[in-house]
Amino acid sequence: MVEIVQATRRHPLQAGQLDVASVSVTLADNATRISLRARDNAVSALSKALGITLPMKPKTSASNGGRAVLWLGPDEWLIIDNADSAVVADLAKAKVLNSAVDISHRNVGIIVAGKGADAVVNGGCPQDLSLKAFPVGAASRTVLGKIEIVLWRTGEDVFRVECWRSFSNYAYAFLQESARDVAI
Amino acid sequence: MLLIKCPYCEEERPELEFRNAGEAHLVRANPIIEQSDDDFAGFLYFRQNPKGLQFERWRHIHGCGRFFNAVRDSVSDKFLTVYKAGDPRPDIDTLLSPAAAEPEPPATKRPRAKKVEV
Numbered sequence A: 001m002v003e004i005v006q007a008t009r010r011h012p013l014q015a016g017q018l019d020v021a022s023v024s025v026t027l028a029d030n031a032t033r034i035s036l037r038a039r040d041n042a043v044s045a046l047s048k049a050l051g052i053t054l055p056m057k058p059k060t061s062a063s064n065g066g067r068a069v070l071w072l073g074p075d076e077w078l079i080i081d082n083a084d085s086a087v088v089a090d091l092a093k094a095k096v097l098n099s100a101v102d103i104s105h106r107n108v109g110i111i112v113a114g115k116g117a118d119a120v121v122n123g124g125c126p127q128d129l130s131l132k133a134f135p136v137g138a139a140s141r142t143v144l145g146k147i148e149i150v151l152w153r154t155g156e157d158v159f160r161v162e163c164w165r166s167f168s169n170y171a172y173a174f175l176q177e178s179a180r181d182v183a184i
Numbered sequence B: 001m002l003l004i005k006c007p008y009c010e011e012e013r014p015e016l017e018f019r020n021a022g023e024a025h026l027v028r029a030n031p032i033i034e035q036s037d038d039d040f041a042g043f044l045y046f047r048q049n050p051k052g053l054q055f056e057r058w059r060h061i062h063g064c065g066r067f068f069n070a071v072r073d074s075v076s077d078k079f080l081t082v083y084k085a086g087d088p089r090p091d092i093d094t095l096l097s098p099a100a101a102e103p104e105p106p107a108t109k110r111p112r113a114k115k116v117e118v
């Protein structure tokens, strides 16, 4: 007797209904975000104002409480903090040449957490996400499918994906689809 | 997928994060007003596009955002070296000498796709 296997048909607008237990794709809380650009000679003053030493090594981040600074480029950082953060006022105290742009509403954060979270992100991100190459705390601008994201590993099985808000529907649906593929 | 080393990120990254940005080491004449039309047209339009080794600009656009230069073989796609923008043009003969050639990683050390435990 031949067994006929019928693929389950999914509605394309089913994002948000991830019926998977092993890994979750959820929205991050609203946050304050700053795009910070500065030259080497301003780094120490900015670090002091922020209360965090700006990371200078590629693909790294530094954090203090709820406030985190992600290295994006040799003169570029992304600061993520709680929604009610005083980071803008803190940065204003540094009297050195820098550019701090509030991009809180430009980005949307998505949290991928659980078993196989790395495989979920790898469904659309070509970087090596093994713990050796991308340890806890690692952060990088990269790609997910056809969009650009900032990826930050906050735990062994936890990733924060930051994307621009107009791409957020795409990123959210993409990650959910990927999660269905790697789910137990 | 090609892995391209970014001299600013100091590691190899997937080619999807990069954009090619044309021929490297094009210098704008100064003062440009004294340049002949033919020379200016050469600067603006005419590229070498050689078959073989070429000096190229690349941008790690979906990474650190930086422009850098690379020596690439346009036939094999092999990158001989990458270097930061502003650094002098490396000597091709030195790059091609056997001493400079990086040893191929042994087969067992080649990075393998991680098997996901599910």
Ligand SMILES: [Zn+2]
Binding pocket: B006, B007, B008, B009, B010, B060, B063, B064, B065, B066
């Ligand atoms: Zn880079």
